[in-house]
Amino acid sequence: MMSPKEVAGRALAVAWKDLTAEWRTRATFNAVVALAVVMLLLFGFALGPETEALQRAAAGIIWLTILFSGVLSFNRSYQIELDNGALETLLLYPGSRKAIFLGKFLANLVFVLLVEALLVPLAAILYDLPLVRALPGLILVSVLGTFGFVVLGTLYAAMASRVRAREVLLPLLLFPMLVPVLVAAVAATAAVLVGDPMGDAGSWIRLLVVFDLIFGIASFFAFEYVIEE
Amino acid sequence: MGRSTGYAAATAERVPRQGRGVTVLGWIAFLGLAGAQVVAFNLSAPDRDMGHLQKIMYVHVPAAWIAFLSFFFVFVVSSIYLWRRDWRHDLLAAAAAEVGVVLTALTLALGMIWARPTWGVWWTWDPRLTTTAIMLVIYAGYMALRGFVEDPERRGVWSAAVGILAFLNVPVVYMSVRWWRSIHQVQSSPSTIDPEYVLGLRLNAVAFLLVALYFLLRRYHAARLEVLAAARLEEDALTGEEAHV
Numbered sequence: 001m002m003s004p005k006e007v008a009g010r011a012l013a014v015a016w017k018d019l020t021a022e023w024r025t026r027a028t029f030n031a032v033v034a035l036a037v038v039m040l041l042l043f044g045f046a047l048g049p050e051t052e053a054l055q056r057a058a059a060g061i062i063w064l065t066i067l068f069s070g071v072l073s074f075n076r077s078y079q080i081e082l083d084n085g086a087l088e089t090l091l092l093y094p095g096s097r098k099a100i101f102l103g104k105f106l107a108n109l110v111f112v113l114l115v116e117a118l119l120v121p122l123a124a125i126l127y128d129l130p131l132v133r134a135l136p137g138l139i140l141v142s143v144l145g146t147f148g149f150v151v152l153g154t155l156y157a158a159m160a161s162r163v164r165a166r167e168v169l170l171p172l173l174l175f176p177m178l179v180p181v182l183v184a185a186v187a188a189t190a191a192v193l194v195g196d197p198m199g200d201a202g203s204w205i206r207l208l209v210v211f212d213l214i215f216g217i218a219s220f221f222a223f224e225y226v227i228e229e
Numbered sequence: 230m231g232r233s234t235g236y237a238a239a240t241a242e243r244v245p246r247q248g249r250g251v252t253v254l255g256w257i258a259f260l261g262l263a264g265a266q267v268v269a270f271n272l273s274a275p276d277r278d279m280g281h282l283q284k285i286m287y288v289h290v291p292a293a294w295i296a297f298l299s300f301f302f303v304f305v306v307s308s309i310y311l312w313r314r315d316w317r318h319d320l321l322a323a324a325a326a327e328v329g330v331v332l333t334a335l336t337l338a339l340g341m342i343w344a345r346p347t348w349g350v351w352w353t354w355d356p357r358l359t360t361t362a363i364m365l366v367i368y369a370g371y372m373a374l375r376g377f378v379e380d381p382e383r384r385g386v387w388s389a390a391v392g393i394l395a396f397l398n399v400p401v402v403y404m405s406v407r408w409w410r411s412i413h414q415v416q417s418s419p420s421t422i423d424p425e426y427v428l429g430l431r432l433n434a435v436a437f438l439l440v441a442l443y444f445l446l447r448r449y450h451a452a453r454l455e456v457l458a459a460a461r462l463e464e465d466a467l468t469g470e471e472a473h474v
Contacts, residue, residue: 152394155390155394156391159374159378159387159390159391163374163378165377169373169374169377172366172369172370173370173371173373173374173391176363176366176367177367177394177395177398179402179405179406180401180402180405183405183406183408183409184405204408207401207404207405207408210401211401214397214401215394215397215398218393218394219394222390222393222394225311225386225389225390226386226387226390228386229380229382229383229387
C-alpha cells in the first residue's frame with residue numbers, strides 16, 4: 001500500500017510530465033483553442049447578430065463550446081503514451097495505478113481550465129457579457145463544471161483511446177453522461193451572468209458538487225479495472 | 230484462485246444447447262402479453278377524455294418498468310463481473326442491456342403516440358421523458374463500446390465499468406432535468422390510478438417481464454455461441470486447420 005503522500009507525489013509527477021510534453025509543442029492546446037474560437041463565431045452566425053439573443057444563449061454556447069473542444073484533448077492524453085508503448089512502462093511501476101489516474105486527471109483539468117481562461121473572456125467580448133462583475137461566480141461554476149467533465153472524460157478516454165473509432169466513441173459515451181453537468185453549469189452560468197435575481201445559482205452549484213463527488217469517487221475506483229485490461 | 234471462469238474457460242466448454250423450456254417460456258410470454266391486453270381492455274371503461282387512447286398506458290408503463298429493471302440488472306451483473314470475472318455475467322449484462330434498449334425505445338415510441346393527440350406535441354422536455362431518452366443514448370453508447378472492443382476480457386471489464394457508471398447517473402440525470410423543468414403528470418403507480426386499471430397494469434407488467442426474460446435467455450445463448458465460434462476460428466487459424474464452426 002502506498003501512503004496518500006506517495007500517491008499525491010506520483011500523481012503530480014504524471015501530471016507534470018503530461019503538461020511538460022504539451023508545453024514543449026503546445027500543438028494540441030493551440031488547435032483546441034482555435035477550434036473553440038471558431039465555434040464561438042459559428043454560434044454567433046447560427047443565432048443571428050442580435051446582441052440580446054446572443055446574451056440569452058451565451059451560457060449554453062460557452063458550455064457546449066467547452067464540451068466539444070475539450071473532449072478532443074482527452075484521447076490525446078493517452079495517445080501520446082500509446083504511440084511509443086509508454087503506457088505499458090508507466091503501468092509497470094510498482095504501486096497504485098490510482099496515481100496515474102489522478103495525474104492524467106490533473107493534467108487534463110489544467111488543460112481545459114486554461115482553454116476556458118481564453119475562451120470565456122473572448123465570449124464576453126463577442127456576446128457583450130458583464131465579465132468583470134460575474135467573474136467570481138464564473139470561476140466557481142467553471143471549476144466545478146469542468147471537474148465533472150474532466151473526471152469522466154479522463155476515465156472514458158482510457159478506454160476510447162485504445163479503440164479503432166476513438167473520435168466518435170468518446171463523445172458518444174461521455175456526452176449523455178454529462179447531461180447533469182451541462183444543465184447545472186449552464187443554468188448557474190446564466191444566473192451568474194444576469195446577477196442571479198432568483199437566487200437559484202446555489203442549488204445548481206450543489207448539483208454540480210454532488211455530480212463531481214459521485215463520479216469523482218466512482219471514476220477513481222473504476223480506473224484500476226479499466227487500465228489493467 | 231479457484232476454478233477459472235475467464236473467457237479462456239468459456240472456450241473449453243462444449244457448444245451449449247438451448248433447452249425446450251426457453252421455447253415454452255416464449256410461448257407463455259407472448260400469449261400472456263396478448264391475454265393481458267384482452268383482460269385490460271375489457272376491465273376498464275374507455276377514458277372520459279382520452280377514450281381508448283388511454284389503453285396505451287397498459288403497454289407504455291410496464292415497458293418502462295421492465296426497461297428500468299433491465300438496466301438495474303446490467304448494473305448488478307456488471308458489478309459481479311468486476312468482482313468474480315466470470316464470463317457468463319458479462320454476457321448476461323450485454324443481453325440485458327440490449328433488452329433494456331429495445332424496451333426503452335418502445336416506451337418512448339408509445340409515449341409519443343399517446344402524447345401527440347393528448348398534449349398536442351410528440352415531445353416535451355419533461356423530466357421522465359428526457360431521462361428516458363438520455364438512458365437510451367447512454368446504453369446505446371454501452372452497446373457501441375462492446376461493438377468496438379474485440380478482446381473479450383477487455384470488453385467485459387470496460388463495459389462493466391460503463392454499465393455501473395451509467396446506472397449511477399440515472400437518478401442524477403432525473404433530478405437535474407426535474408429541476409430544469411417539470412410538467413408531467415404524477416407518476417403512474419397502483420396508488421395514484423383508478424383501481425380498475427390496476428389488474429390490467431399488473432398483468433401487463435408480468436407479461437413484459439416474461440417477454441424480457443425470454444429475450445434475455447435467447448440473446449445470452451446467441452452470445453455464448455458467438456464466443457465459442459470466435460474461439461474455434463482462432464484455434465483453427467493457429468493450428469492451420471480449416472474452420473469447422
